[in-house]
Amino acid sequence: MPFIPHTEDDTREMLEAIGVASLDELFDEIPEALKIDVPDDLPDALSEMQITRLMRERAAMDGAPLCFIGAGAYEHHIPTAVWDIATRGEFYSAYTPYQAEASQGTLQTIYEYQTMITELTGLDVSNASLYDGASALAEAALMAVRSNRSANSKQVLLAPGVSPMYCKVATAITGRQGLSFDYLPMNPQTGNVAFDELDEDSSPVAVVIQQPSFLGTLEGVDRLTDWARAHDAYVIAVVNPISLALLKAPGRWGATGADIVCGEGQPLGIPLSSGGPYFGFMTCKQKYVRQMPGRIVGRTTDLDGNSGFALTLQAREQHIRRSRATSNICTNQGLMVTAATIYMSLLGYDGLARVARQSQRNTTRLAAGLCGLPGVERAFEGPHFHEVGLRLDRPVGPVLVALAEKNILGGYDLSSDYPDLGNVVLVCATETKTDDDIDAYVDEMRQVISSSAAQSA
Amino acid sequence: MSELPGDLLYTKEHEWLRREEDGSVTIGITDHAQTALGDLVYVELPEVGRDLDNGGDMAVVESVKAASDVFAPIAGNVVAVNEDLSDDPEKINSDPYGDGWIVRLKPAGGDDGELMAPDAYQTFIDELDD
Numbered sequence: 001m002p003f004i005p006h007t008e009d010d011t012r013e014m015l016e017a018i019g020v021a022s023l024d025e026l027f028d029e030i031p032e033a034l035k036i037d038v039p040d041d042l043p044d045a046l047s048e049m050q051i052t053r054l055m056r057e058r059a060a061m062d063g064a065p066l067c068f069i070g071a072g073a074y075e076h077h078i079p080t081a082v083w084d085i086a087t088r089g090e091f092y093s094a095y096t097p098y099q100a101e102a103s104q105g106t107l108q109t110i111y112e113y114q115t116m117i118t119e120l121t122g123l124d125v126s127n128a129s130l131y132d133g134a135s136a137l138a139e140a141a142l143m144a145v146r147s148n149r150s151a152n153s154k155q156v157l158l159a160p161g162v163s164p165m166y167c168k169v170a171t172a173i174t175g176r177q178g179l180s181f182d183y184l185p186m187n188p189q190t191g192n193v194a195f196d197e198l199d200e201d202s203s204p205v206a207v208v209i210q211q212p213s214f215l216g217t218l219e220g221v222d223r224l225t226d227w228a229r230a231h232d233a234y235v236i237a238v239v240n241p242i243s244l245a246l247l248k249a250p251g252r253w254g255a256t257g258a259d260i261v262c263g264e265g266q267p268l269g270i271p272l273s274s275g276g277p278y279f280g281f282m283t284c285k286q287k288y289v290r291q292m293p294g295r296i297v298g299r300t301t302d303l304d305g306n307s308g309f310a311l312t313l314q315a316r317e318q319h320i321r322r323s324r325a326t327s328n329i330c331t332n333q334g335l336m337v338t339a340a341t342i343y344m345s346l347l348g349y350d351g352l353a354r355v356a357r358q359s360q361r362n363t364t365r366l367a368a369g370l371c372g373l374p375g376v377e378r379a380f381e382g383p384h385f386h387e388v389g390l391r392l393d394r395p396v397g398p399v400l401v402a403l404a405e406k407n408i409l410g411g412y413d414l415s416s417d418y419p420d421l422g423n424v425v426l427v428c429a430t431e432t433k434t435d436d437d438i439d440a441y442v443d444e445m446r447q448v449i450s451s452s453a454a455q456s457a
Numbered sequence: 458m459s460e461l462p463g464d465l466l467y468t469k470e471h472e473w474l475r476r477e478e479d480g481s482v483t484i485g486i487t488d489h490a491q492t493a494l495g496d497l498v499y500v501e502l503p504e505v506g507r508d509l510d511n512g513g514d515m516a517v518v519e520s521v522k523a524a525s526d527v528f529a530p531i532a533g534n535v536v537a538v539n540e541d542l543s544d545d546p547e548k549i550n551s552d553p554y555g556d557g558w559i560v561r562l563k564p565a566g567g568d569d570g571e572l573m574a575p576d577a578y579q580t581f582i583d584e585l586d587d
Contacts (some may be wrong), residue, residue: 321524
């Protein structure tokens with residue numbers, strides 16, 4: 001749909017046609033009491049040249065540190081072609097696709113995205129995306145409560161490695177609907193579920209398993225999936241899409257596979273951009289499709305028998321089902337999903353696997369280098385993907401501050417979310433890091449450690 | 458003009474009821490309702506064994522343009538649901554009072570709420586159509 005400008009003459013003509021004297025009169029239903037003048041304390045307008053200068057100065061304050069922080073958002077190389085294509089006008093300003101005949105390009109892009117995500121996750125159907133990974137988990141929990149009739153429960157159990165931020169968001173979103181989110185016991189050696197401490201009498205509506213975990217560990221997904229199903233609970237998988245190039249798809253976890261898969265799509269070609277916009281993905285088994293929230297694009301034929309795309313199963317959505325809809329979401333992260341689809345197309349399975357392997361290799365190298373320093377050791381036994389928890393002999397906070405002064409963002413301090421674990425920092429090295437970058441981090445850490453004494457927690 | 462079987466009772470929500478010999482009650486939606494909905498594409502049925510309140514959610518019927526709730530016209534326990542509707546929801550369109558039945562309940566007793574005889578329902582829908 002192109003931009004259609006109008007001149008002052010056009011405006012005057014339109015106003016005349018409807019018998020209105022001015023634009024102000026057109027909006028005269030708005031009560032005077034609600035209208036405001038420009039506030040007194042707004043500074044004067046700046047010219048474009050002044051604004052550009054101001055923004056450039058502010059951006060320079062960010063610096064260009066080496067980023068070794070993961071914890072839910074990951075710095076990966078984004079091929080230039082991704083945003084070159086995604087910022088084309090046809091994609092960048094495409095209208096929301098409710099009018100199928102005017103939106104075939106958008107709808108096909110989303111359909112391709114849905115196809116790729118279902119293949120990656122090993123399940124049957126995908127929606128057109130949600131806002132982000134955290135709200136996707138909230139939606140997945142609500143979906144499990146709606147679908148899982150045999151469980152008479154609104155209790156959702158979380159494996160210990162489910163992101164605490166996701167738990168907070170899910171609790172906030174579902175707060176008035178009676179859901180509870182409780183963590184399963186953790187084996188502190190592995191960071192994973194302590195299977196021998198599980199309550200065999202529990203009857204949750206769903207069990208959430210994050211893989212790789214927020215702590216960087218690899219959970220016993222098969223065993224936990226089977227345990228959940230034995231308790232009539234749905235399995236909700238929260239996964240990293242890049243890791244799916246190496247790890248078993250949730251559709252093949254345990255004997256039955258996960259029921260719903262969700263997660264954060266940011267690693268697929270979306271820049272970190274201070275926390276967003278990102279996008280959440282969600283896939284599920286075919287039998288639950290009518291309970292899935294969000295838009296779904298389907299492929300069909302028109303009256304002439306030509307193949308085409310349209311939004312489908314819309315009776316789930318709130319513009320039809322109103323308060324009984326599967327969710328109040330009536331949108332999707334169209335631009336982010338377009339970029340992710342281009343990213344996945346350019347990389348393909350081989351490319352994704354290379355990104356995954358190189359990230360894992362770099363993290364292994366970083367962990368080995370840091371653990372060679374006094375007072376640094378692995379916090380958890382077992383394999384990792386591209387993040388690893390390291391226990392320090394002193395509080396993490398001041399160490400990260402010292403590293404930041406050397407232009408290194410060293411990692412994520414786990415001690416506020418997991419106080420029982422002690423001084424643990426989560427470090428992540430993606431494929432964007434060279435051996436020199438990793439060596440630089442190890443060198444700076446060596447200096448930080450030697451310049452002050454160890455303090456026990 | 459919708460044909461109204463004489464041996465059924467009706468509700469303002471356009472459901473019909475038939476009292477069976479074994480004491481159970483079969484429930485569906487009327488011809489008036491199926492015409493308004495259009496071609497049905499999906500029916501969400503309750504689980505057998507579930508207890509329903511009078512006026513409570515019983516089923517959902519979904520057509521190409523709308524999704525409508527079907528409420529329990531009396532309180533009762535679900536003893537059977539029409540499984541054929543999973544593959545053939547259009548039965549409700551083609552035979553709303555016969556093969557398009559939706560749920561069978563064992564009545565819980567108590568107040569049966571507002572059930573109309575055929576002519577009362579006919580008057581009701583005539584007034585709606587005006």
